[in-house]
Amino acid sequence: xGRVVVDVxxxxxxxxxxxxxxxxxxxxxxxxxxxxxxxxxxxxxxxEGDVTPEVLDAAAQAAATVLSNPVIEDVVRVAxxxxxxAATVTSTGTIA
Amino acid sequence: MRIGIVTFPGTLDDRDAARAVRLxxxxxxxxxxxxxxxxxVDAVVLPGGFSYGDYLRAGAIARFAPVMEPIIDAATGGLxxxxxxxxxxxxxxxHLLPGSMIKxxxxxxxxxxxxxxxxxxxxxxxxxxxxxxxxxxxLKNQDGxxxxxxxxxxxxxxxxxxxxxxxxxxPNGSRxxxxxxxxxxxxxxxxxxHPEHAVEPGxxxxxxxxxxxxxxxxxxxxxxxxxxxx
Numbered sequence: 001x002g003r004v005v006v007d008v009x010x011x012x013x014x015x016x017x018x019x020x021x022x023x024x025x026x027x028x029x030x031x032x033x034x035x036x037x038x039x040x041x042x043x044x045x046x047x048e049g050d051v052t053p054e055v056l057d058a059a060a061q062a063a064a065t066v067l068s069n070p071v072i073e074d075v076v077r078v079a080x081x082x083x084x085x086a087a088t089v090t091s092t093g094t095i096a
Numbered sequence: 097m098r099i100g101i102v103t104f105p106g107t108l109d110d111r112d113a114a115r116a117v118r119l120x121x122x123x124x125x126x127x128x129x130x131x132x133x134x135x136x137v138d139a140v141v142l143p144g145g146f147s148y149g150d151y152l153r154a155g156a157i158a159r160f161a162p163v164m165e166p167i168i169d170a171a172t173g174g175l176x177x178x179x180x181x182x183x184x185x186x187x188x189x190x191h192l193l194p195g196s197m198i199k200x201x202x203x204x205x206x207x208x209x210x211x212x213x214x215x216x217x218x219x220x221x222x223x224x225x226x227x228x229x230x231x232x233x234x235l236k237n238q239d240g241x242x243x244x245x246x247x248x249x250x251x252x253x254x255x256x257x258x259x260x261x262x263x264x265x266x267p268n269g270s271r272x273x274x275x276x277x278x279x280x281x282x283x284x285x286x287x288x289x290h291p292e293h294a295v296e297p298g299x300x301x302x303x304x305x306x307x308x309x310x311x312x313x314x315x316x317x318x319x320x321x322x323x324x325x326x
Contacts, residue, residue, distance in 0.1 A: 010198075014243060015269070017199040066160070069153055069189065071196040072243060 002051035004059040005084070007077040008068045009040035043067055044081065051080035097321050100127040100137035102167075102183075104158045108145030109180065109292055116292040117141070120317035132162040139176035139220075139320050140167055142183025144236075144290060154197060154239045155185030164190060176220040176320050177284045181237055184276070184286030193277055193286045194252070195244030200237070201269025209301035209310075210235035210289050211263035212275050216256050219282040220323045224315040231312035232301050235267055235289040242270035242277075242288070252277055260287050291316045 010016045016038045023037040045062070047055050056078060063075040099117045101124055103110045114124035125137050129147075134140070147158035158164070164186075171177045171192050179187040187193045200206055211232045214225040225231070244252070249271055252258050260276035268288070276287025291313030294300040303310035 014198060015201065015241075017201065017203045017241075021203055066156070067152070069156065069196055071188070071194075071245075072198055 002047045002049060002055065003081045004045040004047070004051055004055060005077065005079055005081045006043040006045065006059060006063045006067055006075065007040060008043070008063070008073050009076050010038060011072060011074055014072050040073075040076070041067075051083070056080065097122045097139075097324050098125045098135075098137045099123065099317075099320065100125045100134060100140045102127045102129060102140065102142050102163055104129040104145070104147035104161060106146045106149055107143055107182070109143040109290065110145075112290075113141045113143040113180070113292045116295040116313065116317050119295050120314055120321055122317065122321050127163055129158070129161040129163050132165055134163075134166050134170060138324050140170075140178070141292075142167075142177070142179040142186050143292065144181030144183060147182055147186065150182075150239070153185075153189065155182060155187075155189040158182075158186045159189035168192060171279075171284050174281060174283050176323060178221050178316065178320070179284075179286035180290055180292060181240075181288055184288055185239065187284065187286045192284050193279060194248050195242055195271075195277070197239045197288070198241045198243055199239050200241050200267075202267075205236070205238045206240065206267050207236040208234070208267065210267060210275075212260045212289060213263055214259070215261055216259045216278065216282075218256075219259055219278045219285050219319075221278075221285040221316045221319050222259055223323060224319040230263060231315070232303065232310055233289045233291050233294040233313045234301060237268065237288055240268035240270070240288045242268075242274045244271060249274075255280065259285055260289070285316075 019038040060078045099122045101114045117124040214229045217225045217227040257278050262273040262275045266273045278285045294313035297309045300310035
């Protein structure tokens with residue numbers, strides 16, 4: 001079973017009322033170092049078998065047509081979550 | 097004159113919309129989200145509510161319901177379609193109207209009697225009014241802040257497609273105080289406030305005639321009926 005992760009964020013020029021509300025709450029809890037918060041969405045799409053380039057293409061199309069609204073949001077990532085995790089391990093190994 | 101009222105899972109105002117159609121003198125025809133048949137209606141109302149719980153984005157899932165396919169086809173061909181509140185959000189998600197709605201700038205649910213200016217009295221849904229006329233109808237929403245890029249806003253203004261504008265304080269932070277817009281042909285109109293809640297004396301907003309006597313919303317429904325007779 002493979003899994004594709006899709007991250008969607010509000011466009012930079014669009015005010016993000018949810019992020020603003022969270023940003024307002026953080027200093028009250030002692031997190032004064034965070035000057036702004038933007039809140040997005042993460043989708044995890046599961047497929048039978050591996051995440052092939054075709055699967056990634058289909059996920060990118062779904063991201064553009066259904067998972068996001070291009071008037072107010074940007075798709076910032078469409079990726080194979082397992083491959084990403086493996087890459088992270090490898091890079092950590094290289095650094096070590 | 098048969099006016100279809102669509103019910104999605106989570107629609108709230110379909111019965112009020114049907115009542116408004118009947119009070120205006122039309123026949124209200126219930127349309128079901130899963131039935132891709134318009135049952136020979138002469139116009140369609142997408143009522144307010146929280147279709148599919150507003151999951152994903154307001155209107156984003158309803159936009160792909162089976163009934164929307166013939167509605168989008170027919171709207172492109174000139175069928176009068178009115179989207180109220182969540183219905184307006186569905187029309188933007190379906191690309192029948194430009195722009196989108198995000199959470200209110202005030203970050204709270206807003207519920208009040210709202211004064212509007214009718215800026216365009218030539219659409220299928222506003223010809224019972226006069227351009228510049230002030231009307232008061234209820235407004236109630238969480239995701240009511242109309243946004244679009246500057247180019248789109250200029251185009252809407254330039255083509256006279258801003259149909260309703262908020263009077264007084266902008267209740268939800270909408271760009272240029274836009275409360276409702278139309279497509280280029282004027283048969284598709286969307287607005288955030290609720291005309292269907294201001295159609296019967298005793299159950300509407302306060303007005304010069306007395307408390308709860310306001311019936312300014314009825315004009316949208318009589319407009320489409322007269323448009324079809326004409």
